Amino acid sequence: xxxxxxxxxxxxxxxxxxxxxxxxxxxxxxxxxxxxxxxxxxxxxxxxxxxxxxxxxxxxxxxxxxxxxxxxxxxxxxxxxxxxxxxxxxxxxxxxxxxxxxxxxxxxxxxxxxxxxxxxxxxxxxxxxxxxxxxxxxxxxxxxxxxxxxxxxxxxxxxxxxxxxxxxxxxxxxxxxxxxxxxxxxxxxxxxxxxxxxxxxxxxxxxxxxxxxxxxxxxxxxxxxxxxxxxxxxxxxxxxxxxxxxxxxxxxxxxxxxxxxxxxxxxxxxxxxxxxxxxxxxxxxxxxxxxxxxxxxxxxxxxxxxxxxxxxxxxxxxxxxxxxxxxxxxxxxxxxxxxxxxxxxxxxxxxxxxxxxxxxxxxxxxx
Numbered sequence: 001x002x003x004x005x006x007x008x009x010x011x012x013x014x015x016x017x018x019x020x021x022x023x024x025x026x027x028x029x030x031x032x033x034x035x036x037x038x039x040x041x042x043x044x045x046x047x048x049x050x051x052x053x054x055x056x057x058x059x060x061x062x063x064x065x066x067x068x069x070x071x072x073x074x075x076x077x078x079x080x081x082x083x084x085x086x087x088x089x090x091x092x093x094x095x096x097x098x099x100x101x102x103x104x105x106x107x108x109x110x111x112x113x114x115x116x117x118x119x120x121x122x123x124x125x126x127x128x129x130x131x132x133x134x135x136x137x138x139x140x141x142x143x144x145x146x147x148x149x150x151x152x153x154x155x156x157x158x159x160x161x162x163x164x165x166x167x168x169x170x171x172x173x174x175x176x177x178x179x180x181x182x183x184x185x186x187x188x189x190x191x192x193x194x195x196x197x198x199x200x201x202x203x204x205x206x207x208x209x210x211x212x213x214x215x216x217x218x219x220x221x222x223x224x225x226x227x228x229x230x231x232x233x234x235x236x237x238x239x240x241x242x243x244x245x246x247x248x249x250x251x252x253x254x255x256x257x258x259x260x261x262x263x264x265x266x267x268x269x270x271x272x273x274x275x276x277x278x279x280x281x282x283x284x285x286x287x288x289x290x291x292x293x294x295x296x297x298x299x300x301x302x303x304x305x306x307x308x309x310x311x312x313x314x315x316x317x318x319x320x321x322x323x324x325x326x327x328x329x330x331x332x333x334x335x336x337x338x339x340x341x342x343x344x345x346x347x348x349x350x351x352x353x354x355x356x357x358x359x360x361x362x363x364x365x366x367x
Contacts, residue, residue: 028227028244031098032220035248036255039094043259046086051263051270054080058128060271066328072336079268082124083260084276088117090256095249103245104158105290108151112286113279115147116195120274134274144192148282152187155289159183164238169292171299172366176238176292190294191285197304198281200311200330205268206261207332207346211303211353212280213257218300218357219287220250225364226291235364238292246290253283266343299360303353307331 059078062070091113099106123134134140159165166183167176179186202208225231227244260276263269281304288297298305307330314329326334335345 028224028247032224032247032251034251035094035098036251036258038097039090039252039255040259041255042093043086043090043256044262046089047259047263047270050083050086051080054082054085054270058082058124058273061128063127063133066333066337068337069328069333076268079271081128081271081273082121082275083264083270084117084120084124084272084274084279087256087260087272087276088113088279090259091249091252094252094255098252099248100245103242104154105242106245106249108154108158109246109249109283109286111154112147112151112191112282115151116144116279116282117275119143119147120199120276120278123278124273124275141192144195144278145188148188148191148195148285149184151286152184152191152289155187155286156183159240159290162238162240164292165240167238167292168294169238169296171293171296171360171363186294187289190289190297191282193308194285194288194297194301194304195278195281197301197308198284199274199277201304201307201332202272202274202277203330204332204336204342204346205266206264207349208272208277208280209257209261209264210346210350212284213254213261214350214353214357215284215300215304216250216253216257216280218361219284219291220247220254221361222291222293222296223247223250223287226293237364240290240292243290246287249283250287253280266346296360296363299363300357302356303349310334 058081060076060081062073062077064070064073092110095106095110101107119135119140123140126132127134135143156166160183164176166179168179168186169176198208198212201211222237223243223246225235226237226240227242227247229239232239257280260270260272264272284297284301288294310326310331311329314325317323317325327337328334332345332349336342
C-alpha cells in the first residue's frame with residue numbers, strides 16, 4: 001500500500017528515477033529495511049497478546065517417539081505453541097505495506113505463505129486438541145504438494161518468459177542446466193523439501209528461528225542481486241526482472257523472526273509450531289527457485305539439509321540393519337541425549353548457519 005502511494009505521488013517520486021535500485025522506481029533498499037523494522041515491531045508488540053491467547057488454547061504436548069527425550073523436555077509441557085501465527089501475520093502485514101503487490105513473485109510468496117501456514121496450523125491444532133501427533137505423514141505431504149504444485153505452475157508461467165528463467169545455476173562455475181518442463185516437479189521438490197527441512201529442525205528453543213534468520217538474510221541479498229541488472233551481470237548470476245521485490249518479503253521475514261526470537265529464545269515462552277516452520281521453509285524454497293539458486297540453497301540451508309539427512313539415514317539404517325547411526329534424530333536430539341546444554345547446541349547451530357550463509361553469498365564473487 002505504501003509502495004503504491006509512493007509510486008503515485010509525483011512530489012515524493014521527483015528525482016527518484018535516477019537513483020532507484022534495480023527494476024524498482026521506488027527505493028528497494030529502503031523498503032527492504034523498512035519491511036524488516038515494521039515486521040519486527042509487529043511481531044514484538046503482538047507477541048505478549050498472542051502468547052496469552054495461545055496459552056489459553058494451544059499448549060504444547062510433549063509426545064515424541066523417544067521416552068528419554070520426553071523426560072528431558074518434560075518442563076516444556078504446556079508451553080503455548082502455534083507462535084507461527086504472529087510470525088506469518090507480521091510478514092504479511094509488512095509485505096502488504098512495503099511490497100509492490102502487482103509483482104507476481106510477491107503474490108506467489110503471499111499465497112505460498114498462507115497455504116503452508118494453513119496446513120501447519122491444522123497440523124498443530126490436531127496435536128493440541130487430540131491424542132494424535134498431527135496429520136499423518138501422507139496427509140501432510142499431499143497437502144504440501146497441492147500448495148507447492150499450484151505455486152510452481154504459476155512460477156513456471158512467469159519464469160518461462162525470462163531468458164534464464166528455467167535454468168539451474170551451478171555454483172562457482174557460472175554454468176547452467178536447462179530444465180524445460182522438468183522445472184515443475186523440480187520446483188515442487190525444492191519448495192516441499194525446504195519446508196519439511198525447517199520443520200524437522202524446529203525442536204529446540206530458538207533453533208529453527210535463528211537458523212532461518214541467517215538463511216532469510218542470505219536470500220534477501222540474492223533476490224536483491226538477481227533483480228538488479230548491473231549486479232547480476234557483475235556477479236554472473238541469472239537476471240530475473242522483478243525478483244528484487246522478494247528482498248522486501250525476506251526483509252519482512254528476517255524482522256518477524258527477530259521479534260519472535262525475543263520470546264522464543266531459551267527458555268521459550270512460545271513455540272513456532274508447524275504453523276511457522278512450514279511456510280518459512282517454503283519461502284526459502286521459493287526464493288531459491290526465483291533466483292535460480294536451488295543448489296546454493298543446499299549451502300545456505302545446510303543446517304536444515306543435515307537435519308533432514310540425519311532423519312533419512314537413521315530410518316534407513318534402522319530398517320536395513322536394526323542399528324541406529326546416532327542416538328536420536330534429527331541431529332540436534334543426538335546432542336541433547338549426549339548431555340549437551342540446549343542453549344549451547346542452539347548457538348552452535350546458529351554459528352554454523354551464519355557461516356554457511358556467508359560462504360554461499362561470497363561464492364557469487366568466485367564465478
